[in-house]
Amino acid sequence: MAPLREPSSRDTSQRRAIRYAVESAGRPLSAAEILASARREVPGLGIATVYRAVRRMQEEGTLRQVDLPGDAPRYESSGKGHHHHFHCRSCSRVYEVEACPGEFVMQAPPGFSVEDRELILYGRCPTCVAPRRTGAPRSRGSRTVSRGRER
Secondary structure (H helix, E strand, O other), X not given: OOOOOOOXXXXXXXXXXXXXXXXXXXXXXXXXXXXXXXXXXXXXXXXXXXXXXXXXHHHHOOEEEEOOOOOOOEEEEOOOOOOEEEEEOOXXXXXXXXXXXXXXXXXXXXXXXXXXXXXXXXXXXXXXXXXXXXXXXXXXXXXXXXXXXXX
């Protein structure tokens, strides 16, 4: 494994705003979400600058790409250790899930070698579930999980 490169000597206000947006979010962000957040600090920031900074931060090893099937990549700070993600189907936000069932290696067919694993949970986040609790009936098969328990 190659050593991480030193952070860029070009520490501009745009890059600081982008880094702060990712670090302060507490969840993986799309390039558009990074742009919206970073524009609070640097109003003239453009999407091309976000993509260049994200690419550079990935090369430096300070940012990791989170790939979701059929969706734009998200980005999160590196070094968080192994974890999984929850993708809200209502608002499209992605959240980190610290728990890991861990026994995926045992599920591989005989003779296969597991190199990595990613579990993505899909459903609705608490913000999107809340309006449903105030009168709208929940769809069949939908479950709400609160503090590890299903309801």
